[in-house]
Amino acid sequence: MRWSIAKLKDLQQRLVRAYPDAKCALDHRDPFQLVVATVLSAQCTDSRVNITTPGLFARYPDASSLAKAKPVELEALIRSTGFFRNKAKNLLGLANALITRHDGKVPNDSVQLAALPGVGQKTANVVLANAFGVPALAVDTHIFRVARRLGLSAAKTPEKVEADLCRLFPREDWIELHHQFIFHGRRCCDARKPDCGNCPALSLCDVGRGKVVDPHSGTKLAVRGGQKREAALKPERTAYAPLPTSGPLRIISLVPSVTELLVQWGLAAQLVGRTRYCIAPKWIRATVPEVGGTKDPNFQRITDLNPELVILEKDENSKWVADTLTDLGIPWMALEIRTVKSCMAAWLALGKLLGALDQAKARVVGLKKLLSPMPKTGPRTLTLIWKDPWMSAGPDTYPSDLARCAGFKPIGPERWPQLSEEALAALNPDVILLPTEPFRFSKRHAAELERRFPLAKIHIVDGQAMTWYLSRTEEGLVMLRETLGR
Numbered sequence: 080m081r082w083s084i085a086k087l088k089d090l091q092q093r094l095v096r097a098y099p100d101a102k103c104a105l106d107h108r109d110p111f112q113l114v115v116a117t118v119l120s121a122q123c124t125d126s127r128v129n130i131t132t133p134g135l136f137a138r139y140p141d142a143s144s145l146a147k148a149k150p151v152e153l154e155a156l157i158r159s160t161g162f163f164r165n166k167a168k169n170l171l172g173l174a175n176a177l178i179t180r181h182d183g184k185v186p187n188d189s190v191q192l193a194a195l196p197g198v199g200q201k202t203a204n205v206v207l208a209n210a211f212g213v214p215a216l217a218v219d220t221h222i223f224r225v226a227r228r229l230g231l232s233a234a235k236t237p238e239k240v241e242a243d244l245c246r247l248f249p250r251e252d253w254i255e256l257h258h259q260f261i262f263h264g265r266r267c268c269d270a271r272k273p274d275c276g277n278c279p280a281l282s283l284c285d286v287g288r289g290k291v292v293d294p295h296s297g298t299k300l301a302v303r304g305g306q307k308r309e310a311a312l313k314p315e316r317t318a319y320a321p322l323p324t325s326g327p328l329r330i331i332s333l334v335p336s337v338t339e340l341l342v343q344w345g346l347a348a349q350l351v352g353r354t355r356y357c358i359a360p361k362w363i364r365a366t367v368p369e370v371g372g373t374k375d376p377n378f379q380r381i382t383d384l385n386p387e388l389v390i391l392e393k394d395e396n397s398k399w400v401a402d403t404l405t406d407l408g409i410p411w412m413a414l415e416i417r418t419v420k421s422c423m424a425a426w427l428a429l430g431k432l433l434g435a436l437d438q439a440k441a442r443v444v445g446l447k448k449l450l451s452p453m454p455k456t457g458p459r460t461l462t463l464i465w466k467d468p469w470m471s472a473g474p475d476t477y478p479s480d481l482a483r484c485a486g487f488k489p490i491g492p493e494r495w496p497q498l499s500e501e502a503l504a505a506l507n508p509d510v511i512l513l514p515t516e517p518f519r520f521s522k523r524h525a526a527e528l529e530r531r532f533p534l535a536k537i538h539i540v541d542g543q544a545m546t547w548y549l550s551r552t553e554e555g556l557v558m559l560r561e562t563l564g565r
């Protein structure tokens with residue numbers, strides 16, 4: 080599609096009609112609240128931020144009160160937005176910088192804003208546009224995807240897409256367009272299942288009409304005649320784009336235990352990237368480049384490493400990581416490990432994909448032997464994974480299923496709940512398991528729990544054996560059985 084001025088105007092009018100309510104999705108009353116909310120929104124949904132900020136602003140209504148906040152108290156208030164320690168640090172730095180450099184006020188200057196702790200150029204543009212009405216068109220993951228699908232830009236970085244959009248549209252429309260594109264990406268032009276059949280821009284979109292390949296999935300998406308055809312995106316747990324059919328792949332693993340598994344299977348040479356938490360075996364740290372954390376990978380580094388497959392796990396890595404990889408056109412596969420049995424399926428899937436089927440089958444056979452016969456239901460067992468606040472591994476998580484297979488009976492709320500002191504007391508477990516990671520539970524914590532639950536048995540257990548599925552499943556099972564026998 081060649082975009083004439085008339086067509087660009089047509090697109091704008093359609094977006095105005097389709098999204099009359101398009102506006103900044105972060106609740107705020109002044110520039111201070113907006114800059115704080117924008118910092119919190121990194122790798123978090125806007126609705127989650129909007130739930131968090133009323134309590135935060137009631138406690139810290141301005142930069143001077145926030146600058147004096149106790150880190151622990153601040154962290155507790157923003158915990159649900161994720162990466163809370165880092166964000167708390169940034170907010171404290173931000174508040175202090177506002178006090179010392181700007182008399183407690185948020186500056187309306189792009190350079191000064193971007194220089195504040197936790198505020199990059201994109202955040203600065205969002206604040207400038209929404210708090211001060213300064214035209215800006217910050218490109219987030221939605222705008223990046225929509226602009227490329229519509230053929231408004233073929234650029235491969237958000238900065239270049241932003242430059243293309245700013246060239247195409249009048250400056251006075253940038254703020255409105257920014258919100259309209261985001262609404263369109265969220266409500267219609269979804270990363271995996273774009274609703275092309277109901278898209279207000281379908282007749283202007285060559286990707287939606289199946290004329291050209293979607294730059295994100297590498298496949299043709301939809302349809303002639305307005306009838307939707309099954310989008311050519313594959314289910315979430317498989318690679319979304321075609322992989323090379325033969326030869327070794329360039330793999331980035333964003334899952335520590337998968338990294339270890341690939342080494343166990345002799346596939347270390349195919350690993351071109353890993354997270355900073357992929358620390359086993361030790362030598363991997365010196366030989367395979369690091370690409371950031373499991374929840375906050377560095378996409379520039381990932382792109383530079385030119386991977387043919389990125390491996391994710393649904394609890395370990397956030398959905399936005401997969402979405403961003405999709406937007407960047409990087410093939411990925413996401414495993415979902417909630418049970419010991421799901422390890423077998425994952426071994427076979429990985430083994431088939433990576434040419435290690437024999438090793439995978441051998442692990443399946445070995446694990447089946449270990450699981451037969453399944454033990455009888457044992458003591459009511461709570462697995463704690465964090466303190467301050469207490470958090471547990473619910474019965475539907477991998478660590479609890481491993482405990483179940485070892486003979487314990489997992490208790491507690493589902494998934495990874497926070498437990499109030501009252502909720503913890505009410506569970507009244509027979510056994511408490513304290514894995515040494517992700518929280519470093521020690522004898523001191525065990526003694527504290529022994530005082531609170533004098534009738535319960537408290538065991539500190541190897542956190543990696545208990546939580547590193549796939550690479551240490553059998554080791555974890557044996558360890559927990561021995562623990563139960565003690």
Ligand code: SF4
Nearest residue numbers: 268273275278284287
């Ligand atoms: S037609 Fe489909 S791909 Fe094109 S903008 Fe609309 S939803 Fe997105």
